[in-house]
Amino acid sequence: MAEYGTGFGKQMIMIILSIILITVFFKIAIRNPKLVPGKVQYFAEFCYGFVRNSIGRDIVGEKNFAPWVPLLFATFFFVLLNNIFGAIPFLQLPSFSHAGSAYAIAIIIYVTWIAVGIKNHGLRYFKLAVVPSGVPGWIMPLMVPLEVISNFIVRPLTHSLRLMATMLAGHMIVMLAASGARYLIVVQDSFLLNATGVLVIVGSVAMYFLELLIMVLQAFVFTLLTAIYIQGALDADAH
Incomplete structure (x- = not known):
């Protein structure tokens, strides 16, 4: 008989740890x-201002952005810290390199922006989301299924x-480079192979810093898309 674990492992511990660290720091x-x-206060204010102005106000809009700043702020730093865990020695595992963690946070955002659309437009939101304005009626049978797939299936999956x-690809590249270097230097006796190691x-160090940059960019992109989806739900009439 197959045995199943609880699903509580290193990644779940790091997710809980990230919540504690973010809360304590701020x-x-x-x-x-x-x-x-x-x-410390300056850095915290700078971080808040960056999310508030560059993501919240610029994307959601001057009129509606204020209530959504806490969600965007929490999302950005939650994703960022869990990504950076992959660059910290001994931890060395980004939480969102696991599909379950990425699906979970994307589902939370998915449910949120759909709820925003329904709250602001009622059930008419689903029509607004899939029926483009200004499109000739004869092309609607083609456009509507594409909009349904794009907005309600592809969007959360790609998010x-x-x-x-x-996160998984970057983590694997760095780990494979480190393992390969160890093999070439420690196991092999050839001077040429040792030098290659x-x-x-040297190359893996460069990859490490590139991965750090990607970790920050992915946190920004994830939060930016969250803001775009919320803005679209708020202004669905303009679709």
Whole structure:
């Protein structure tokens, strides 16, 4: 008989840890706010301002963005920290390299923007989301199924798989490079192969910093798409 685990492992521990770290950091940063902020307070305010202005206000819009800043702020730093875990020694595993974690957060966002659409437009939202305005009636039988697939099937899948695939691929490349370098330097006796192993290490360091950049970009892209989906649900009449 097959045995099944609880599903609670290293990645779940890191997700819980990320929530604790984010909460503790920002609580400490704003515990005693000063008119002239110190380094920690300044960094926290800069982070908040970046999400508020560059994602919230610019994407959701001046009129509607304020209520959504907390969600966008939490999403950005939650995804960012769980990505960066993959670059920290001993942890070295981005939480969202696991499909289940990526699906879970994408489903939360998916349900959120659909709920926003229904709240603002009622059930008419589903019609607004799949029936493009200004399109001739004769092409609607082709356009409507494409819009249904694009908005309600492809969108949540790509939202999750883009994050998962990027984190998994980057993590595997760095780990394979490290393993290959160890094999060439430790196991092989050839000077040429040993030297090649050293070059692989140099290359893996460059890959490490590139992966750090990708981790930040993926957190930004995930949050940016979240803002775009919410904006689309709020302004579905303009579809």
